[in-house]
Amino acid sequence: MSGFVFSEKPIEIVSGDGVYLTDTNGNDYLDFGASYACTPVGHCHPEVVDAATSQLEELIYVQASYPHAARTALYEQLAETGPVDIDHVWLCNSGTEANEAALKFARSATGREKIIATTQGFHGRTMGALATTWKRKYKKDFEPLAGGVEFVPYGDAEAMREAIDEETAAVILEPLQGEGGINPVPTEYLQTVRVATATNGAAMILDEIQTGLGRTGSMWAAETHNVVPDILTTAKGLGSGLPIGATLCRGWIAESAGDHGSTFSGGPVVSAAAGATLDVIEREGLATNAAKVGAYLREEAERRLGDDIREVRGSGLMIGIEVKRGSNRLLRDLALTHGILALPAGRTVLRLLPPLTVTHEHADEVLDAIEEVIG
Structure with a gap:
């Protein structure tokens, strides 16, 4: 039975560890939404x-x-x-x-x-x-x-x-x-x-x-x-x-x-x-890590996505990538094809709010997926 308020996604989550979530089929997802910034130190620290x-x-x-x-x-x-x-x-x-x-x-x-x-x-x-x-x-x-x-x-x-x-x-x-x-x-x-x-x-x-x-x-x-x-x-x-x-x-x-x-x-x-x-x-100095990884992610997004997007904005690990088409299809493809969970912020903005423990390697993985989905 569907929830009364929320429109449920076709992924049932059963566990979480650090920056990853796992569904009922054993698929892992890199969580770059953190359920609207609710897990700053990672899942189940x-x-x-x-x-x-x-x-x-x-x-x-x-x-x-x-x-x-x-x-x-x-x-x-x-x-x-x-x-x-x-x-x-x-x-x-x-x-x-x-x-x-x-x-x-x-x-x-x-x-x-x-x-x-x-x-x-x-x-x-x-x-x-x-x-x-x-x-x-x-x-x-x-x-x-x-x-x-x-x-x-x-x-x-x-x-x-x-x-x-x-x-x-x-x-x-x-x-x-x-x-x-x-x-x-x-x-x-x-x-x-x-x-x-x-x-x-x-x-x-x-x-x-x-x-x-x-x-x-x-x-x-x-x-x-x-x-x-x-x-x-x-x-x-x-x-x-x-x-x-x-x-x-x-x-x-x-x-x-x-x-x-x-x-x-x-x-x-x-x-x-x-x-x-x-x-x-x-x-663990997570604010400092957010500043460093966030700056890297924004700079790389601007460099790699270039003319395929309108703008990258934000601070630390609160980042918005404004795209040229609706964001919902991109979010769906990121999740179901690449195992990346992100969020919308309006109709055309991909919102990234990962746990503050993410690394440069995680940022690269997300950018690779966004680059492919947008392309």
């Missing part, structure tokens, strides 16, 4: 498995009003890992929930309603987060959504400066858009947003659900741009595939965040898995 298994055998669940060692340790890790001065942590179950909390916290702390979001931005599918997501196809069946949201062109510093005023509660944006097509912006743009929000007493929310945890070549994309937001959200790879998200806040936000809660906030098992994931990312 032994340390993550051990941490989750040990906690599972000891205590599966206790609500967050009761302190627990794994959750407390994760609070401290995220506060230490996050950008300077962002040391208050709210745990939840997904990126959407992390963004939902961020929007609520900003409105409570500022006492204002107006939220500014960007064209092509994607922030989730619950009613508040969905209201800040750009594409109409995600929203049309569920309107009316939460009000008070204004959209401005992504990357247009002047439009952003004009939109932010003393009625603005927050600006929410991605430092590198994922679902919107792997769209980067210059540092000057994000710094303009930072100055304008600070000047007007509004919160700057950086959605690092997809860009964070070493994905773009540093632990947080904010660090690459020398920008410290008021709120930073993370999820996806934080639990190596187990459901967890986090909203990191500056003190002035946390002090007036309002009444918010979640039954499953920071459960012991997912907290243990997330702590182990952060340990592996830092100890």
Whole structure:
């Protein structure tokens, strides 16, 4: 029976190891999608498995009003890992929930309603987060959504400066858009947003659900741009595939965040898995590896694919290859003919989000396959 929401692919996955997945027929696939960046340290990393298994055998669940060692340790890790001065942590179950909390916290702390979001931005599918997501196809069946949201062109510093005023509660944006097509912006743009929000007493929310945890070549994309937001959200790879998200806040936000809660906030098992994931990312220097392999992959894609594509863009191991035809057929052929799993980002962009452990050899294998499929 097909799932109610998801359109299922003709590949049933039964196991994973490192950068590979295996289906019911014993076929191996080089995973360059990582289920939307959810396995940064690779599939079934032994340390993550051990941490989750040990906690599972000891205590599966206790609500967050009761302190627990794994959750407390994760609070401290995220506060230490996050950008300077962002040391208050709210745990939840997904990126959407992390963004939902961020929007609520900003409105409570500022006492204002107006939220500014960007064209092509994607922030989730619950009613508040969905209201800040750009594409109409995600929203049309569920309107009316939460009000008070204004959209401005992504990357247009002047439009952003004009939109932010003393009625603005927050600006929410991605430092590198994922679902919107792997769209980067210059540092000057994000710094303009930072100055304008600070000047007007509004919160700057950086959605690092997809860009964070070493994905773009540093632990947080904010660090690459020398920008410290008021709120930073993370999820996806934080639990190596187990459901967890986090909203990191500056003190002035946390002090007036309002009444918010979640039954499953920071459960012991997912907290243990997330702590182990952060340990592996830092100890193995996976952000640095993402920067090196990602730069190689982008340069080689531009050189080898040349006139057969429109553009290569991205940062670290968050890469978009814009092709001249629809991406769905290319993705199907990559999977079924070459054993390469990738993702779309719109109709014409191949999105590459592999585990941060991939090598130059893996990059070459993927480029060989893309070259053949496009040709």
